[in-house]
Amino acid sequence: MEWLKKITPVEQLLDKLFSMISPDLHYAGSQVILKVGQDANLPIGCKAWHQNQIAEMARAWPIATSGVSVIVNRASVCHTDNKGSKDWYDILLTAGTYKDCWFRLPDLELQLEYSPGTVVALNGRILKHEVIKWKGGDRVCCAHWLRPAVLKGLFTEGELPSWVTQSRYIQLINALD
Numbered sequence: 001m002e003w004l005k006k007i008t009p010v011e012q013l014l015d016k017l018f019s020m021i022s023p024d025l026h027y028a029g030s031q032v033i034l035k036v037g038q039d040a041n042l043p044i045g046c047k048a049w050h051q052n053q054i055a056e057m058a059r060a061w062p063i064a065t066s067g068v069s070v071i072v073n074r075a076s077v078c079h080t081d082n083k084g085s086k087d088w089y090d091i092l093l094t095a096g097t098y099k100d101c102w103f104r105l106p107d108l109e110l111q112l113e114y115s116p117g118t119v120v121a122l123n124g125r126i127l128k129h130e131v132i133k134w135k136g137g138d139r140v141c142c143a144h145w146l147r148p149a150v151l152k153g154l155f156t157e158g159e160l161p162s163w164v165t166q167s168r169y170i171q172l173i174n175a176l177d
Helices: 002-021 023-038 048-060 148-154 166-176
Strands: 067-072 076-079 090-096 102-105 110-113 119-122 129-131 139-145
Touching: 002 023, 002 048, 002 090, 002 119, 023 048, 023 148, 023 166
Parallel strands: none
Antiparallel strands: 067 139, 076 129, 090 119, 090 139, 102 110, 102 129
16 A cells, blocks of 8 residues: 555645535545445455455545546547546546646537646546647546445435535535634
8 A cells, every 4th residue: 555655645635626626525425435444344346355455445545536547658539437427526637747738628629738737627427538649758647536336335325416506615605604
């Protein structure tokens, strides 16, 4: 778990951002990670001898997402993420020494500069997205996501979160007063 210790400060920062972007989804994800960390006997679809390792990893997991995909020095063809939820965000973080990279959203006819350190929150299930090429150096993308099947199996506090609405943000702001 040495790699997890090394990325924890950045992941904790992303977690704070995630909690602001989608507070209810963040809460649900946090509860699932907490539950997995507390109960090594959950039916999470793995062999029994892995259960304790998974619980230990969950206790150290620094962000309220159920998974992260690390993409290194690869283009990403135009696609949607068919295992995600139509109501949820994925969070992408880029790193590396590359230059001149563009994140394309063809459905929106939009192209965003995608420099190292860029964070993008998007619904990858709905919006087609791609990164075709970049210049020089290495490029890493850490795609953070939640899967509906994981939350459905482990989140027990009512309905799964949906899109964040303006009224939800207003509630949160009023709660601070």
